[in-house]
Structures are given as C-alpha cells and as structure tokens.
Amino acid sequence: MSKEKFDYFIKGEKGKYEVVIGLEVHAQVSSKSKLFSGSSTKFGADPNNQVSLIDSAFPGMLPVINEECVKQAVRTGLGLNAKINNYSVFDRKNYFYADLPQGYQISQYKNPIVGEGKVLLDMPYGSKEIGIERLHLEQDAGKSIHDMDPSNTYVDLNRSGIALMEIVSKPDLRSPDEVNAYIKKLRSIMRYLGTCDGNMQEGSLRADVNVSVRKEGDKNFGTRCEIKNVNSIKFMQMAIEYEATRQVELIENGKEIDQETRLFDTKKNETRSMRSKEDAHDYRYFPDPDLLPLKLEQKLIDDLKISLPELPDKKKERFIKEYGLNAYEANILVSEKEISDYYEEVAKLSDKKLAATWMMGDLFAMLNDKGLDISKSPISAKNFAELVQSIKTGEISGRIAKEVFEIMVESGDNPKKIIESKGMKQQSDPKELEKMINEILSKNKDKVDQYKAGKEKLFGFFVGQVMKLSGGKANPQLTNEILKKLLKG
Amino acid sequence: MSLDKEKIKHVAKLARISVDEAKVNSLTKDLNSIFKFIEQLNELNTDKVEPLTSILNQSLRSRKDEISDGKIREKILKNSPKENEEFFVVPKVVE
Numbered sequence: 170m171s172k173e174k175f176d177y178f179i180k181g182e183k184g185k186y187e188v189v190i191g192l193e194v195h196a197q198v199s200s201k202s203k204l205f206s207g208s209s210t211k212f213g214a215d216p217n218n219q220v221s222l223i224d225s226a227f228p229g230m231l232p233v234i235n236e237e238c239v240k241q242a243v244r245t246g247l248g249l250n251a252k253i254n255n256y257s258v259f260d261r262k263n264y265f266y267a268d269l270p271q272g273y274q275i276s277q278y279k280n281p282i283v284g285e286g287k288v289l290l291d292m293p294y295g296s297k298e299i300g301i302e303r304l305h306l307e308q309d310a311g312k313s314i315h316d317m318d319p320s321n322t323y324v325d326l327n328r329s330g331i332a333l334m335e336i337v338s339k340p341d342l343r344s345p346d347e348v349n350a351y352i353k354k355l356r357s358i359m360r361y362l363g364t365c366d367g368n369m370q371e372g373s374l375r376a377d378v379n380v381s382v383r384k385e386g387d388k389n390f391g392t393r394c395e396i397k398n399v400n401s402i403k404f405m406q407m408a409i410e411y412e413a414t415r416q417v418e419l420i421e422n423g424k425e426i427d428q429e430t431r432l433f434d435t436k437k438n439e440t441r442s443m444r445s446k447e448d449a450h451d452y453r454y455f456p457d458p459d460l461l462p463l464k465l466e467q468k469l470i471d472d473l474k475i476s477l478p479e480l481p482d483k484k485k486e487r488f489i490k491e492y493g494l495n496a497y498e499a500n501i502l503v504s505e506k507e508i509s510d511y512y513e514e515v516a517k518l519s520d521k522k523l524a525a526t527w528m529m530g531d532l533f534a535m536l537n538d539k540g541l542d543i544s545k546s547p548i549s550a551k552n553f554a555e556l557v558q559s560i561k562t563g564e565i566s567g568r569i570a571k572e573v574f575e576i577m578v579e580s581g582d583n584p585k586k587i588i589e590s591k592g593m594k595q596q597s598d599p600k601e602l603e604k605m606i607n608e609i610l611s612k613n614k615d616k617v618d619q620y621k622a623g624k625e626k627l628f629g630f631f632v633g634q635v636m637k638l639s640g641g642k643a644n645p646q647l648t649n650e651i652l653k654k655l656l657k658g
Numbered sequence: 659m660s661l662d663k664e665k666i667k668h669v670a671k672l673a674r675i676s677v678d679e680a681k682v683n684s685l686t687k688d689l690n691s692i693f694k695f696i697e698q699l700n701e702l703n704t705d706k707v708e709p710l711t712s713i714l715n716q717s718l719r720s721r722k723d724e725i726s727d728g729k730i731r732e733k734i735l736k737n738s739p740k741e742n743e744e745f746f747v748v749p750k751v752v753e
Contacts, residue, residue, distance in 0.1 A: 200723050207726030216744040217734055221727035225734050237723035258711075265674055267748045313751065323745035326734070451672055461718040462711050 173293040177344030178385060181417045185385040188413040189393075190348060190378065191340035194355060195333045196365040197309070197373040198241045204308055204332035205232030205275065212371050216325040224330040226270035231459055238332040239463065241364040242282050242306050243473050245334055248358045248480055249301050251286025253470050257305075259460040262452045268311035268324050276335075278454040281305035282463065288338075288358070289482060290350045291500055299351055300339030309333050328372075334365065340379065340390065345406035352376070352402050353504070357481050361506045375400045380412045382420070391416070392426040396433050396440055408433040412440045484509055492521040501529055507544045511553075518554035520561040527557055531574055548577050556584040564588065565595050568641055597644040602635075602651050605643070609634045610655060620656060628652065661689055 178185040203210060206223035223230040246253050258280040261273040283304035290297045311329040313322050336355065342348050356367035356374060367374050381393035394412060399405045412431070419426050431440040479487070481503045488499040488509075502512045502525060515524045532553065536543060548556075556577065560570045565588055576587050588594055596602060609631065610617055620627040631652050635643045666686050670677040677685065731744070740747040 202723055202725050202727075207721070207724060208728035209725045215731075217731045217746070219728045220731070220734050222730075222734070223727075227737075234718060234720045235723050236720040239720070263672070267746075267751050314745070315750065317745075318747070318750075320750055321740075321747045322749070322751050323742075323747060325745060451668075453672065456711065461716060463718050 175294045179413050179417045181421045186382045186417045187385050189340050189381045190342035192338045193377040194336040195375050198238050198332035200237050203330040204238050206330055210331050220326045242334055244362050245364045246283030246304055247474050248362050249286035252284035255465045257282040257463045259457045260454045261457045268313045274308050276307035277305035288354055299341045302337040302339050304334055304336045307333050345409050349402050361480050382413050382416045392428050395430050399433055494525055498525045511543050511550050514550035515554040519557035523561055524557045547581050552583050569593050595644050596639050596642045606651055
C-alpha cells in the first residue's frame with residue numbers, strides 16, 4: 170500500500186506554518202455514584218435531584234472517595250500504557266463560578282494518579298505515537314442554563330461532583346485529522362475498558378484544545394491559546410483550523426499572540442477571547458485538607474492489569490493473523506468493541522474474509538442509513554453469517570444476496586427461509602443452464618453469427634439474456650463457462 | 659516574600675473579598691508581618707523530610723460504588739437566596 174505524505178500546514182504569505190496541538194480530554198468515569206458522594210450519576214434526571222449535601226457544598230460535609238472511580242482511573246491508565254502512581258494527592262483548585270458550589274474543584278495537581286503513557290494512531294502516512302503527559306481524577310462542576318430566563322442563570326447541580334478523568338496529551342498532534350484519530354482512539358480504548366461511555370452528546374467526553382503555530386522546521390513552540398470545553402470532534406477540528414489561521418495572520422502582520430483562554434462560538438465558527446478567564450490560571454492549588462493522600466497497593470494495580478480486556482491494538486493484530494484481514498479492515502472492525510464482537514461471531518460461522526467485506530459494505534451502510542448502532546442491528550450476527558455462507562457456497566449470487574439482505578432488514582428473518590420461500594436459489598445446475606442458454610442462442614442466431622465473426626462485445630448481451638430469463642438466479646461463473654463453450658461450438 | 663498593595667488587591671479579587679481602599683495599607687502591613695513570622699520556618703533544613711499530610715497515622719478512607727444519597731431537592735434548594743422549584747437561580751452569568 171503506498172503511503173500518503175503528511176501535509177497539513179497553514180499557508181501564509183511568508184511561508185508554511187506547522188500547527189501544534191495538545192488536548193486535555195475530560196472523560197466522565199463510568200460509575201454508579203459520584204467521586205466523593207453517594208449521589209447517582211445517571212444522565213437525564215430531573216434537575217437537582219441527584220445532589221447530596223456534599224455536592225452542594227453544605228458546611229461541615231466531608232468527601233469520601235469512591236473506590237470504583239479510583240479503579241477506573243487505574244484501568245484507563247493501564248490501557249494507555251501509562252505509569253500508575255502508587256502515591257497521589259488531591260488538591261483544591263480555587264475559582265469562583267455559579268455552578269461550582271464549593272468555590273474550588275477537587276482535582277490532582279502535583280501528584281496525579283497516572284503518569285506518562287502513549288497512544289498509537291493509524292494515519293494514512295503511517296502509525297504515529299502520541300504521548301500522554303498524565304491522567305488525573307477530578308470533580309465535574311454543575312451545569313449553568315442561560316436561556317430559560319432573560320435576566321437569570323439557572324443552575325443544576327446533578328453533574329456536580331461526578332468523577333472525571335482529565336487526560337492530558339503531549340503537544341504531539343499536528344492536524345485536525347490527527348485530533349480526530351486521537352479522540353476516536355481514546356474513546357475506543359475507554360469503551361473497551363468500560364471506564365467511560367464516550368457519549369459526546371451527553372457530555373461524557375469533552376476537551377480543552379491547546380493550539381499554537383510555528384514556521385515549518387522551527388524547533389521552538391509558538392505562544393499557545395487554549396480553547397475551552399469543545400464537545401464534538403467536528404467543532405474541535407473547526408476551532409483548530411480557525412485558531413491556527415488567526416495566529417498565522419497575527420504573526421504575518423508582525424503582531425504578538427496573547428497566551429489566553431478562548432471559546433469556540435459554534436454559530437459564528439470562530440474563537441474569541443474569554444475576558445472573564447483573565448485570572449483563570451491563578452488557581453492557588455493546595456492539598457485538600459479533607460482528603461489524605463491516595464496510596465495504591467501494587468497488588469491492586471497488578472490485579473487490575475490481569476483483568477483488562479483485549480484492547481483494540483492487540484485485537485487488530487489478532488484479527489490480521491487469525492482472520493487474514495488486511496490492516497485497513499482490521500482497523501475498522503476493532504474500532505468499537507460491539508463491532509468486533511459482532512464480527513467475531515459472524516466469522517466463526519462463515520467465511521472470514523467475505524464476512525468482513527459484507528459487514529463493512531452493506532451492513533454498515535444500512536446501519537448508517539438508519540442511524541443505528543450495531544448492537545441494535547435488525548440482522549443478528551447468526552443470520553448475517555448464514556447469508557455470507559450462502560454467498561460463499563454459491564447458493565445465491567452476490568446480486569440476489571443484496572435482495573435477501575433487504576428482506577432480512579425489513580423482516581429480521583433467517584436468510585435460508587427467505588431464499589427458500591421466494592425461490593431465490595441460484596441456478597447452478599449445468600444441465601438446466603445449458604438448456605436455457607441453448608434456447609437463447611437459437612433465438613438470437615443473428616447475434617451468434619456476429620459474435621463468431623469477431624464482435625466479441627456481444628458476450629455481455631448473452632449473459633444479460635441468461636440473467637433475464639433466470640430472473641437473476643443463474644450462477645454467473647457457470648453461465649460464463651457454458652456460454653463460452655457453446656459459442657465456440 | 660513580601661506583599662505589595664497590588665498583590666493584596668489581586669488576592670482579594672480572586673477570593674471575592676471586597677477591600678476598602680483605605681484599608682489596603684494597614685492590611686499590607688499586617689499580612690507582611692504575619693508572613694515574616696511564618697518565614698522563620700525557612701531557617702530549618704527540611705530537604706530530607708517528607709511533607710506531613712496528616713497528624714493521624716491513617717490512610718484515605720474509601721467507600722463502595724453505591725447510590726446512597728440524593729433526591730433531596732427541596733432541602734438542597736431551601737438555603738438558596740433565590741430559587742424556583744427545580745433550579746438555583748443566580749444573576750445572569752454568560753460569556
């Protein structure tokens with residue numbers, strides 16, 4: 170496979186600029202209850218109904234850590250090939266905002282629970298390693314609703330205190346495409362691990378995006394801007410593109426870039442300065458006196474490591490080896506755990522390669538069309554495998570298979586039953602076919618003569634006639650063979 | 659470390675404490691003398707001393723992941739200066 174070359178630069182009048190991106194991803198930990206309180210984390214509850222006295226910061230309340238959230242952070246760290254720290258500390262990050270009742274967020278600053286790791290991306294120009302700087306546990310804030318009242322903001326604290334993992338990348342990303350691949354890979358790993366559901370619509374995965382630019386070949390980083398709280402991959406990509414172009418324009422006009430926090434306006438498709446965040450980095454962190462340091466026994470870490478499921482990179486390798494898939498196919502089929510499970514079930518019962526082709530073609534197109542996840546597929550893996558096998562054994566042709574597929578989608582029926590009841594079986598009896606072909610040839614004597622005189626294009630015409638007469642059921646390969654034989658004679 | 663008037667104003671702003679301009683001078687003086695007192699500790703060499711995180715010899719207490727709290731909206735909202743049936747209501751804060 171020929172490899173493309175990396176080519177994402179912002180072109181200015183004075184040359185090409187490389188874009189340097191680092192991400193701080195906030196991933197909501199999958200847990201029943203919050204990080205430091207027993208309130209539920211379930212999405213979509215009535216406002217302020219999943220709030221305890223701790224989450225709303227009543228005086229005298231003490232936080233008690235949820236051991237499952239700690240384990241989830243460790244699992245995620247292990248999935249990112251990262252160093253797990255046996256000793257970590259919770260700090261208070263101080264700032265004022267209406268949806269932060271404590272006046273500080275409990276986070277981890279100097280001693281995070283997870284240290285350096287790495288994530289592998291498959292790009293068209295080869296695989297690329299993105300460094301992970303750290304992962305730490307912290308509390309989410311509440312939600313401010315600005316559009317329900319012209320002069321007031323409504324605050325819902327249901328999210329307040331839910332556990333987040335902040336995953337900080339090194340500034341290793343160089344294009345919106347790499348950001349897309351990185352987020353998808355992180356999401357995939359966490360979904361395999363079951364540590365974050367990765368649901369971006371519900372805000373389970375959001376990111377702060379750090380962007381700077383530098384002349385191509387420059388070794389030093391430029392001044393960066395941080396774009397806060399972007400909640401979709403598409404918006405991240407748009408924000409990066411806009412922000413990088415803005416910075417290049419400033420540089421080319423001899424102006425300075427201010428290091429600042431910006432927000433991405435999705436309606437206007439632009440980033441702009443958040444003046445209110447002028448003091449944003451003055452957080453006056455200090456260790457939370459309500460919480461002792463978090464010490465992890467090595468045994469706990471080792472046990473969690475042993476119990477990790479097979480992750481996408483490993484699974485991809487295995488799919489290539491075990492099922493004879495190419496890297497492209499394997500990559501797609503391991504991207505979601507549910508997809509890989511479905512594929513494995515199908516591959517066990519049918520031709521592995523053909524199963525991959527049909528899954529990535531017709532099945533994915535149909536799911537995409539209907540906006541369904543594979544777990545909601547109207548075609549069960551077992552039925553899908555039978556369809557693939559019917560094609561493989563020549564019982565039905567690929568064309569008929571598409572028809573059967575459509576009926577399966579509508580009815581959820583078993584393909585064997587459909588083929589049988591609709592008489593869709595492929596005509597593979599050589600004698601029957603020969604009879605049919607002879608009939609066609611004798612009806613089209615003029616065309617046969619023309620063919621024999623050298624007009625070989627007519628072969629397609631004869632095939633078409635056979636298909637027409639057989640209602641598309643003639644075995645194409647056999648038809649070709651017999652036609653050739655009879656036309657020679 | 660010494661604090662100047664600007665620093666005092668800045669910290670007050672971050673802490674949302676309003677400081678009377680007339681009081682800034684005396685506050686600066688007071689805080690500086692407090693800092694001076696604390697800084698005596700710097701005379702001690704603590705290179706090989708682990709930071710003390712608690713005077714109790716305990717480790718962090720944890721709990722199981724169970725839902726044991728919440729559904730007390732009325733109680734929670736009761737102390738809010740302004741609220742409706744469902745939300746805390748605060749003056750508009752918007753970017």
